[in-house]
Structure formats: C-alpha cells, structure tokens
Amino acid sequence: MIRALFKYSFLQNALLSGILASIVCGIIGVIIVEKKLVMMSGGIAHTSYGGVGLGYLLGFEPIIGAFAFAVCAALGIGYIKRKGGAHSDLIIGLFWSAGMALGILFIAMMPGYPPDLSSYLFGNILSVTRANLHLISVLTFIVLFAVVCLYNYWKAYIFDSEFMTILGVRTGFLEYLLLFLVAITVVVLIRVVGIVLVIALLTAPAATAGLLTSGLRSRIVYSVLFGAFFCIAGLFISYELEIASGASIVVLSAMCYAAVYAAQNILSRRKTGKCVK
Amino acid sequence: MSNAAVRMDNVSVYYGQTPALTDVCLEVQSGEYLGIIGPNGGGKSTLLKAILGLVKISGGSVEVFGRPVKSGISGIGYVPQFADMDKNTPISVREVVLTGRLRPGINPFFRFSKEDEEFSCSLIDKVGLSHLKNRRIRELSGGEYQRMLIARALATNPGLLLLDEPTASVDAAARVQIYELLEELNKSMTIILVTHDLLAISSHVHRLACLNRTLVYHGEPEFNEDVVNGLYGCPVDLIAHGVPHRVLREHGEDVKE
Numbered sequence: 001m002i003r004a005l006f007k008y009s010f011l012q013n014a015l016l017s018g019i020l021a022s023i024v025c026g027i028i029g030v031i032i033v034e035k036k037l038v039m040m041s042g043g044i045a046h047t048s049y050g051g052v053g054l055g056y057l058l059g060f061e062p063i064i065g066a067f068a069f070a071v072c073a074a075l076g077i078g079y080i081k082r083k084g085g086a087h088s089d090l091i092i093g094l095f096w097s098a099g100m101a102l103g104i105l106f107i108a109m110m111p112g113y114p115p116d117l118s119s120y121l122f123g124n125i126l127s128v129t130r131a132n133l134h135l136i137s138v139l140t141f142i143v144l145f146a147v148v149c150l151y152n153y154w155k156a157y158i159f160d161s162e163f164m165t166i167l168g169v170r171t172g173f174l175e176y177l178l179l180f181l182v183a184i185t186v187v188v189l190i191r192v193v194g195i196v197l198v199i200a201l202l203t204a205p206a207a208t209a210g211l212l213t214s215g216l217r218s219r220i221v222y223s224v225l226f227g228a229f230f231c232i233a234g235l236f237i238s239y240e241l242e243i244a245s246g247a248s249i250v251v252l253s254a255m256c257y258a259a260v261y262a263a264q265n266i267l268s269r270r271k272t273g274k275c276v277k
Numbered sequence: 278m279s280n281a282a283v284r285m286d287n288v289s290v291y292y293g294q295t296p297a298l299t300d301v302c303l304e305v306q307s308g309e310y311l312g313i314i315g316p317n318g319g320g321k322s323t324l325l326k327a328i329l330g331l332v333k334i335s336g337g338s339v340e341v342f343g344r345p346v347k348s349g350i351s352g353i354g355y356v357p358q359f360a361d362m363d364k365n366t367p368i369s370v371r372e373v374v375l376t377g378r379l380r381p382g383i384n385p386f387f388r389f390s391k392e393d394e395e396f397s398c399s400l401i402d403k404v405g406l407s408h409l410k411n412r413r414i415r416e417l418s419g420g421e422y423q424r425m426l427i428a429r430a431l432a433t434n435p436g437l438l439l440l441d442e443p444t445a446s447v448d449a450a451a452r453v454q455i456y457e458l459l460e461e462l463n464k465s466m467t468i469i470l471v472t473h474d475l476l477a478i479s480s481h482v483h484r485l486a487c488l489n490r491t492l493v494y495h496g497e498p499e500f501n502e503d504v505v506n507g508l509y510g511c512p513v514d515l516i517a518h519g520v521p522h523r524v525l526r527e528h529g530e531d532v533k534e
Contacts, residue, residue, distance in 0.1 A: 159366045160376070166329050215367055
C-alpha cells in the first residue's frame, strides 16, 4: 500500500483527509464527551442527511447541503434547549428522524435513478476529491483556531458554565460556537466514516484517551493520536480487504477502546489483589 | 445611604406556572453572616440564583451593594451545590481556582497573568489545599472539593459570598473546617449560607432566616414556633442564635404569655 500511496492521488487524499478528520474529532470529541453532548452530535449528523438529499435534488454539491443542514440543526437545537422549551433529548430525536426523513423525501423526488448514498451514510475515505479535501482543510483550520484561541474559556466552560455566566463571560456565545464547531466536525467526518458512524469517531478516540490520561490538554493530544491511528489503520484495512472505510475505522476504534478498557481493568485488579495479600 | 449588601423587594420567581419564590423581602447588611434554612423545594437555591441574576425574576427588585443585579457584576462569589457539579472533568485544583480570574466578556487568546496565578495559589493556601494544588478534581474528597469551590469563589475578590449547602456530603471533621474557614472569611465579607444543617448553622451564623417560597427578613430574626412549624409543616427543633440567645420551646409546650 505504501507504494500505491505515492502512485495514486486518491490514496493521498484519503490519507490527508483521515489525518485532518482525526485532528477535529480528537479536539471536539474530548469536549463533547466531557459536556455529554454525544447524542446531540449524533442528531446534528443525521439531520445533515436532509442536506445531502437536497443537494442531489437541486443539483449542487451534497456536502454543502449537509453543511447547511448541520449548522441549522446545531443552532436550532441550541436555541430550543436554551429557551428551555423542551427536553434536549426530545428535540434531538425529532431533528434526527426529521432530517433523515427529509433526505429520503428529497431523493425520492429526484427524477431518474436514485444515486448511491451509501458513501454518505457509511463513508468512503477513498472517494475523497481534491475539492472535498480543500473544504475539509478549511473546516479543520476553523475548529483548531476556535479551540486554541479560546482554550482557557473552553476549560472553564467544560467544568462549570454557570459560574462563567456569573463572571460575565458570554457563555451563550460559547454554547452556540461549540454547536457550530460540532456541525463543522460532522461535515468533516461524513466523507471519512459517514453520517451513521460519525458518533463512533467522535467518541472512541476521546474515550480511549480518557482511560489513559487525566489532563485536558494531554487528553486532546492522545485523542488526536488515537484518531489518526484508527483512521490510517482503518484506511489500510479498507484498501487491502476492499471493504467500506467507515466500517473498518469504526470497528477498529471500538475494538481498541474495549482492549484498553479490559487491559486497564485487569491491571488494576492485579494491583488491588496484591494489596489485599 | 444604608450599607445593605443585598436588598430584595417583593421578589417573585416562577418556573413555568410553578412559583418558586413569592414576595420575598430580604435585607442583608454588610458584614452579616446569614443562614437561610427551609424545606426541600422551598426555593433556597433559587433565592441565591435570584441574587446572582441567574434566574429571571417575574416581580420585585434585587439590589446588590446598591446596584440592580445583572450577571457579570463583580463582587459576588458563589459556591454552588456539590451535587450539581461535575466531578470527573479533567482539570486540576489550581486550574479550577484560576477560572475565577476570568474577566467579563471574551478576549481571544486570553492567558492568565502571573498575578492571577499567584493570587489563586494564595487562595488555595488559605483554604488549606496547598498540598493538593496539582491534584485532579476527581481525586478530591467531598470536603476538599467544597474548599476548592470556596477558593474559586474567592478568586473573584467578592464582597459577598453565597454558599449553597456547603456542608452537604461532607464528613464531620471537614464540616468543622469549612465553618471555621467561613467564620474567618466573614471578617472581611458578607456571607449568605443556604443549608439543611440546622445544628451546625445555629452555632456559627449570626442570624437565621427561614424560607419556604416566601420570606420576610429585615435584619432581626423574627423566629417563633409558629413561623417554623408553618414553614416546615411539622415541629422542628431549633436553636436561634440571635442577640440574646434564644431557644425555642419544646414541642407541645403550652404558650404562656
């Protein structure tokens, strides 16, 4: 595969997009796991399917449609949650299913044969185009910049946002910004692992990092590294075995999490066992 | 001009249709150490949040140090309820206390200054946690966690300290430490403490008020059996620590006038 990597530009695109995806999912993943926004991210991801459908129906790039829908879903969910009108899991559920349903509706309205949507649903890292890669780079830069530039605020926000409101820090802005960043992350990840599997790549690296380290910064770094490993190894498996890249990346990350979890349990049991003796 | 730290005038707060506070009048003088007791769901936490400007009040007015309250005003330190806090965030004691030094608004690339660092460290010393400075918060005991929250509240340089059940889920020794710390702090700031801890509160706070949706308090403890029984719905043993010491009558004892 190494030789093929130099030969084929689609493999280079795949590798680069995998690395960029692991940067965003590492950073945002740690924040949403700590803020317990995993299901909300799932909702935003699935809502974006409506945008993919709309893109096909009206003939523009589906990923742009997905981006627009994801941002609208993020802001919509955030607004209703902030207003306190309904429970957030209820709104998430509605957005989730309504977005998927809209996607199906738009595709059904298309004249002619329906397109193959499995690359959006389950990801196909080998089909990432140059244009996709440019979009992914810009979005990755936005996420990176927003997190680095407000790092101290994010740290305080994760711990206790109410206290920041008392201090007069604009937590509403941070809340919407975070949801916006989640929407961006989802779009970056759609090409790599697909809508259905986005949650796995957002949570598995962050959760694995969480088992191993307890500082926020080190957790983010570990999470990015784990993400990169999952993406590259998953890409390799997908290329060699000719299976969907999304599935191989997600299965690999879930297995790694389980392995680390089990190893840690066994180690700690052995340690406490020694203490008892 | 009076030197009231907090003045609440006929304050009402509703959660939807449910009243949490109705017509609360409260005046707390500077330097006072007030304990507020009351049953669960009596609106104690809501009262603190109204003073902080965290909940929308549907009627009345709240003034803190003579100015109408809105979030972001300096001068109020807040110690939230332990049970509502996240204990697994990957953050250290020092980092938590530092968050109290964040300025209003949002400044891109904000970094804490050396003074911020030093001030936070001195506060960690003050609450007696200097040996745990770089410890992750999930490794703290309940009492240590509470003292860390107090240090964070002090980092804002408050003239008024609000505490929501600071001795819940804390063992007896740690409870004593916290009350000693608060007594020390009271020398330089006004303290309002919400609690269930009837016994400890009576021996530490200067004055007591009792809240069950409504409260009228103007400095002097207006405490008698009827008030307490009305608030709790059942007789409660209480020692009021006013001037002079006053002990409420035993349950069932006849009122002799």
